[in-house]
Amino acid sequence: DTAVSQTPKYLVTQMGNDKSIKCEQNLGHDTMYWYKQDSKKFLKIMFSYNNKELIINETVPNRFSPKSPDKAHLNLHINSLELGDSAVYFCASSQDHIVRHEAFFGQGTRLTVV
Amino acid sequence: QQQVKQSPQSLIVQKGGISIINCAYENTAFDYFPWYQQFPGKGPALLIAIRPDVSEKKEGRFTISFNKSAKQFSLHIMDSQPGDSATYFCAASPSGTYKYIFGTGTRLKVLA
Numbered sequence: 001d002t003a004v005s006q007t008p009k010y011l012v013t014q015m016g017n018d019k020s021i022k023c024e025q026n027l028g029h030d031t032m033y034w035y036k037q038d039s040k041k042f043l044k045i046m047f048s049y050n051n052k053e054l055i056i057n058e059t060v061p062n063r064f065s066p067k068s069p070d071k072a073h074l075n076l077h078i079n080s081l082e083l084g085d086s087a088v089y090f091c092a093s094s095q096d097h098i099v100r101h102e103a104f105f106g107q108g109t110r111l112t113v114v
Numbered sequence: 115q116q117q118v119k120q121s122p123q124s125l126i127v128q129k130g131g132i133s134i135i136n137c138a139y140e141n142t143a144f145d146y147f148p149w150y151q152q153f154p155g156k157g158p159a160l161l162i163a164i165r166p167d168v169s170e171k172k173e174g175r176f177t178i179s180f181n182k183s184a185k186q187f188s189l190h191i192m193d194s195q196p197g198d199s200a201t202y203f204c205a206a207s208p209s210g211t212y213k214y215i216f217g218t219g220t221r222l223k224v225l226a
Binding site: 055 | 163
């Protein structure tokens with residue numbers, strides 16, 4: 001069973017469209033994250049949720065809206081897509097942020113905006 | 115202060131050799147330092163991690179050396195194998211936060 005799974009794996013869409021990426025973890029973890037990896041492979045955190053509560057929003061444009069319906073799911077909705085949004089988006093989870101920091105990453109969603 | 119500087123950007127090593135990747139930080143509030151390995155088309159996977167109260171941690175062929183006073187840490191891959199060819203990221207986590215600050219990555223190629 002995949003620990004952290006994201007759908008879709010690839011997403012090609014036109015500028016101005018709205019799209020969503022879904023993430024689910026079956027590890028029983030309390031904390032979930034969205035990271036963005038740009039074309040130079042630089043990884044940067046976007047959001048973090050702990051027990052469905054938003055903890056971190058790293059100055060991400062408000063066109064990006066995360067939603068956590070329960071502890072096991074963290075979805076990312078993007079409005080009015082721009083060319084600069086093209087990247088690989090990774091979902092991750094960790095048991096918590098104190099005792100066990102290890103973050104487990106999904107396989108990524110490659111978003112291409114044309 | 116929230117940066118983690120990683121070097122080299124790329125590294126080529128002969129099979130059986132030692133691969134060394136270095137990272138440096140400035141924020142003394144960082145209290146957890148993991149290394150991640152990423153293969154093309156895959157998500158980063160945790161290799162090994164260390165906390166600042168330990169100077170060295172070894173797991174199999176992978177060793178982290180940590181120098182708290184110099185604010186530097188490094189990954190050593192002993193007996194490097196072609197299967198180790200991947201991109202390696204160091205990271206640091208500020209105490210009490212839910213995030214990692216990643217280094218810029220090192221692309222390692224191990225020649226057969």
